[in-house]
Amino acid sequence: MTITVTNNQNDNIDISVISFSGGERHVQLGNIDSLAATSLNVTARINSATGIMDLLLVVNALRHRFGTEVAIDVTIPYLPYARQDRVCAAGQAFSLEVFAAVLATMPVRSITTWDCHSTVGIELTGAINVMPEKIIASSPALVEVLTADNSVLICPDEGAKARCEAIKTELNISDSVQCYKKRDPSTGKVLCTEVNIDSLAGKTAIITDDICDGGYTFIKIAEQLKAKGADKVILYVTHGIFSKGLDVFDGLIDEIYTTDSFEREATDPRINQIKFA
Numbered sequence: 122m123t124i125t126v127t128n129n130q131n132d133n134i135d136i137s138v139i140s141f142s143g144g145e146r147h148v149q150l151g152n153i154d155s156l157a158a159t160s161l162n163v164t165a166r167i168n169s170a171t172g173i174m175d176l177l178l179v180v181n182a183l184r185h186r187f188g189t190e191v192a193i194d195v196t197i198p199y200l201p202y203a204r205q206d207r208v209c210a211a212g213q214a215f216s217l218e219v220f221a222a223v224l225a226t227m228p229v230r231s232i233t234t235w236d237c238h239s240t241v242g243i244e245l246t247g248a249i250n251v252m253p254e255k256i257i258a259s260s261p262a263l264v265e266v267l268t269a270d271n272s273v274l275i276c277p278d279e280g281a282k283a284r285c286e287a288i289k290t291e292l293n294i295s296d297s298v299q300c301y302k303k304r305d306p307s308t309g310k311v312l313c314t315e316v317n318i319d320s321l322a323g324k325t326a327i328i329t330d331d332i333c334d335g336g337y338t339f340i341k342i343a344e345q346l347k348a349k350g351a352d353k354v355i356l357y358v359t360h361g362i363f364s365k366g367l368d369v370f371d372g373l374i375d376e377i378y379t380t381d382s383f384e385r386e387a388t389d390p391r392i393n394q395i396k397f398a
C-alpha cells in the first residue's frame with residue numbers, strides 16, 4: 122500500500138504510518154507547518170484491509186490539519202472489492218456494498234478510479250471512472266502496437282465486450298476477435314475459451330482486459346492464439362496483480378503492458394509500464 126498526498130502547488134506531504142502493538146494503525150503527517158493548501162490530491166494504492174484503514178486515517182488527519190474548506194480529491198487506481206460486486210451464493214457478504222459504505226464516510230470532494238471492473242462499482246461508490254481507452258491512448262508505444270496493420274484486438278470474454286468496443290472506437294481499430302469462456306454450469310469453473318477465428322498467421326494478437334490476477338483467462342486464450350499461428354501475443358491489462366508471477370506466461374505471452382496501479386518491487390523486462398498516476 123502506498124498513499125501519496127500533494128497540495129494544489131504539487132508539494133508532497135510526508136506521511137508515516139505505524140501499527141500499535143494492539144494492531145491499530147496510526148498516521149502522522151509531516152512537514153505540515155510550512156505547507157498551505159486550497160486543495161489536496163490523495164492517491165491511494167490499496168491492496169489490503171490495512172491499506173483501506175490507512176486511507177481513512179490519512180483523510181481524517183488532513184481534515185484535522187487543513188479544515189473543512191480544503192477540497193480533498195482521492196484517486197484509488199485499483200478499486201478494492203470491485204470484483205465482489207454481488208452476492209454470489211447464499212450466506213456470502215456483498216463485499217463491494219460494504220466497501221462503498223466505508224468510502225462514503227470520507228469527507229472528500231471526489232473519488233476517481235481507473236477502469237473499474239463493472240458499473241456496479243461506479244454506481245455504488247459514485248467514483249469517476251477513467252476509461253481504459255483513455256489510459257491506452259496515453260501510451261504512444263501501446264497505441265502503435267494496437268494500430269499496426271498486422272494487429273488484431275482480442276476481446277477475452279463477453280464481460281470485456283463493451284470495454285473492447287470502446288477501445289476499438291477510440292483507436293479506430295477494425296480487426297478484432299471476440300472470445301467466449303465456457304464454464305461448467307454446475308460449478309461455474311472455466312473449462313475452456315472459444316477463440317472465434319480460423320487463422321492468425323502473421324498477426325500480432327493483443328488481448329485487452331481490466332485485470333490480470335492469476336492469468337488463467339489469458340493463458341487459455343494465448344494457447345489458442347499461438348495454435349492459430351499468431352506471430353506474437355501481447356497482453357494489456359489496466360491492473361496487473363500477477364498473483365502467480367509472470368513465468369506462467371512463458372512461451373505464450375510475449376509482452377505485457379500495464380499501468381502503475383499496483384506497485385512492483387522490481388521491473389520485469391516483459392512488462393511495459395504505463396505511468397498513468
Ligand SMILES: O=P(O)(O)OC[C@H]1O[C@@H](O)[C@H](O)[C@@H]1O
Pocket residue numbers: 204238277278280330331332333334335336337338339
Ligand atoms: O484469469 P485471471 O487472471 O485470474 O483473472 C482475470 C479475469 O477475471 C476477471 O475479473 C477479469 O476481468 C479478467 O477477465
